Amino acid sequence: MTEQSPHPQASGASWTSFIKSIASFNGDLSSLTAPPFILSSTSLTEFSSYWCEHPSVFVAPAKEADPAKRALLVLKWFLTTLKQQYASRSEQYGNEKKPLNPFLGELFLGTWEDAAGTTELASEQVNHHPPATAYSITNAKAGVHLEGYNAQKASFSKTINIKQIGHAVLTVPDPSKPGQFDTYLITLPSLHVEGLLFGAPFIELDGASYITSSTGFTAKVDYSGKGWLSGKKNSFTAILHPTGKEKEVLYNVSGQWTKAFEIHSGAAKHNSSSNLIENWDPTTVPTSQLKVAPIEQQHPLESRRAWAKVAQGIAIGDMDSVGKEKTKIEQAQRTMRKKEQDEGRSWERRYFTSVANASDPTLESLAANVGLNSNGDADKTGGLWRFDPTKAEKVKAQSLSDEEKSKLAAELLGQ
């Protein structure tokens, strides 16, 4: 199915009333009551894994001694993640879906085991009002670490428009200076939903996003869709230059983030086969599968375990059961928040900590290069969230009996 061919279930009254309800949309994405065929049984906490579906590309910068080439490899990795992040649902199901809205403390954990070694993912819903998800991805062997957090601010004008709030920070060792690390601050693109009228929504990226590094390089990625510049959907052009010197283009990249793209040295006006460095074609590079523990071994807060009954209801189209199971979780969560309030405490995040006074050295040194706030927009995400290795070690050392798991599931999720 393409965006031109409407989804067969989108011709009925429920799709029409969904479209009408979007026009009076209040900006709260979780309040959209979408028809069953558009509901996904995947929670937003799982989306953090899209940052690393090619672990070998993720760790590649750690082997590059030249700082400009290292920055180029970081840009290349970022561009390869876009297809998974923004198009994988439409490619898999024929349309973008409405993900499950995570509850506070929800976890999604897993590892990639492949040629790059072991790469570990910890994703956690760190805030509920407004919703914010934080993630940490580490390949200890290569010394490469990514962390970040994000929230979405939605509005309606012709379609659903989403501004992403938050950022990511990538740390890469400098192979020529043992013990030293580069830091890359990454901003997140805005997006909008296309194909709504056809009942086959898909994502298009808007505006520009940036990567700026402690080594003095900045990349700018400009996004455009069909009917704009190239005339092809999911198009982009990117440049890498010394920070503050946009005219001194060291490398340029262009193509479609869902399809192939080309990396050339120098400015785009000189592009020819002689300055072509690489042609990335995702169809020739399979993604690496994330390994997630079997449901019975998972912690009760792990996404697939917590949402299992809702997912089952969605799979068989039993909307009564979906509603009933969702309500159990929501009710238990409300009770828990009330209890915490009465006891004067707040929910203890398992992997992340909100940085006191929202002051962070990476943001203080790099945020101004790319128009980010040095407080990490903490007021819009419930905090400036950073991975806390001490907490993560503590969590790893814990193991719960089946009885303890059942007790937690009852208390936190009403199950």
Ligand code: HC3
């Ligand atoms: C807007 C979105 C939820 C947020 C998703 C984010 C921004 C989450 C962080 C990831 O790293 C990147 C990402 C990718 C896709 C974004 C989703 C696309 C659609 C979804 C809306 C809540 C659903 C709108 C309803 C629908 C499907 C009918 O248009």
